[in-house]
Amino acid sequence: MRIAHVITRMIIGGAQENTLHNCQDLVHLHGDEVLLITGPAVGPEGDLLRDRTPVAAADAGSQGRAGRFDLDGLPIQLIDSLRRNIHPVHDWKAARELRRVLHELDPDVVHTHSAKGGLLGRYVGWGLKRRTTGKRPVVVHTVHGAPFHDYQSKSAHDFFVRCERWAAARCHKLISVADAMTDLMVDAGVTHRDKFVTIHSGMNVDPFVHATDHRERIRTQFGLREEHVVVGKVARLFHLKGHADLIAAAKQVADSHPNVRFLLVGDGILREELQQQIATLGLQEHFIFAGLVPPSEVPAMIGAMDVLVHASYREGLARALPQALIAGRPAISYDIDGAREVVIDDETGYLVGAGQIGPLADRISRLVGDAELRHRMGAEGHRRFTDLFRHQTMTQRIRDLYQELCDQHG
Numbered sequence: 001m002r003i004a005h006v007i008t009r010m011i012i013g014g015a016q017e018n019t020l021h022n023c024q025d026l027v028h029l030h031g032d033e034v035l036l037i038t039g040p041a042v043g044p045e046g047d048l049l050r051d052r053t054p055v056a057a058a059d060a061g062s063q064g065r066a067g068r069f070d071l072d073g074l075p076i077q078l079i080d081s082l083r084r085n086i087h088p089v090h091d092w093k094a095a096r097e098l099r100r101v102l103h104e105l106d107p108d109v110v111h112t113h114s115a116k117g118g119l120l121g122r123y124v125g126w127g128l129k130r131r132t133t134g135k136r137p138v139v140v141h142t143v144h145g146a147p148f149h150d151y152q153s154k155s156a157h158d159f160f161v162r163c164e165r166w167a168a169a170r171c172h173k174l175i176s177v178a179d180a181m182t183d184l185m186v187d188a189g190v191t192h193r194d195k196f197v198t199i200h201s202g203m204n205v206d207p208f209v210h211a212t213d214h215r216e217r218i219r220t221q222f223g224l225r226e227e228h229v230v231v232g233k234v235a236r237l238f239h240l241k242g243h244a245d246l247i248a249a250a251k252q253v254a255d256s257h258p259n260v261r262f263l264l265v266g267d268g269i270l271r272e273e274l275q276q277q278i279a280t281l282g283l284q285e286h287f288i289f290a291g292l293v294p295p296s297e298v299p300a301m302i303g304a305m306d307v308l309v310h311a312s313y314r315e316g317l318a319r320a321l322p323q324a325l326i327a328g329r330p331a332i333s334y335d336i337d338g339a340r341e342v343v344i345d346d347e348t349g350y351l352v353g354a355g356q357i358g359p360l361a362d363r364i365s366r367l368v369g370d371a372e373l374r375h376r377m378g379a380e381g382h383r384r385f386t387d388l389f390r391h392q393t394m395t396q397r398i399r400d401l402y403q404e405l406c407d408q409h410g
Helices: 014-028 088-105 115-127 154-168 179-187 211-221 243-256 271-280 295-303 320-326 357-368 371-385 391-409
Strands: 002-009 033-039 067-071 074-078 109-113 138-143 173-176 196-198 229-234 260-265 287-291 307-310 331-334 349-352
Touching: 002 014, 002 088, 002 115, 014 033, 014 074, 014 109, 014 138, 014 391, 033 088, 033 115, 088 115, 109 115, 109 391, 115 138, 115 154, 138 179, 138 391, 173 179, 173 391, 179 196, 211 295, 229 243, 229 295, 229 320, 229 357, 243 260, 243 271, 243 357, 260 295, 271 287, 295 320, 307 320, 307 357, 320 331, 320 371, 331 357, 349 357, 357 371
Parallel strands: 002 033, 002 109, 033 074, 109 138, 138 173, 173 196, 229 260, 229 307, 260 287, 307 331, 331 349
Antiparallel strands: 067 074
């Protein structure tokens, strides 16, 4: 098949890793002709392609790249005007350039991701007429996370719902990374349930299976001793990710378990604010900021942890949750979106109501104080989710969907 993937930006994040695995599997496992179309990876979240791009292509840096380059046999087209924020001029230019690129490729399938890439990609893909058949390509969109949520103003929420409703009418199928994403979109009136299919976000599970191999190296790097029980969080230091809640809960945990340490993996605009909160509570010796790390180092970071906490207020299905469970680490999460599909309360970890600091501190304390409980929950998570989240499994299911839709729509 000839397939175009469209995503707004390739920052270091779950949706981006999912997309890259999908594209590379289609090329290397299925022999498809694939083009990944993206905008520049602007922002503090890092560039997923920087560490993976051959030196000759990366010399100029992600924001300086233009045109097309190749990554391990996967062609990547950078459209500079494809940006996350709404900007009429940039958006018009991005749509025009995307139309040119897709017309040149003449794809069987246009597969879109993220809010802006999904909106423009579906608009352009739905209006495209293939040179070989005169029909439009199959258009598919993956819902990694809804662009509307309860923490927006009503006008912003309603605007994004209308955008998604408009775009949903311009694709053949919507892939949800969790059943909760389908429920959210259907309840908002975006489109009918029959248009969705759930395919869990895939990853390279083997490094997480062997995450413990790196435990001593990482713990030594951060001055962690054998008696320290490490509670980790892997997320951007950004709004609605719940870091402030974790710090507030940490005060209660540290008072009863002085051997606890909190390892924050990721960087972002809230770092200084969070460090000030930690200092105000007198928790400096209990917190470690690892900063932004390349995706290849995330398994080692999780291997150094004993418990993973993901207190985010909105997320499709945070990849850190199955990653920790595959590594044999229990997980604690706010009970939002797709979390309950992997964090099985009292079996693979604990679910807590969003914003409930007391219960969050209680569940962390239970696991910090009980090594046997940590081992039991982690082992159950490893058993349940290792095969389910293999990226090869995800790609096979997605490609089967492509074939089914191509057969249906000619």
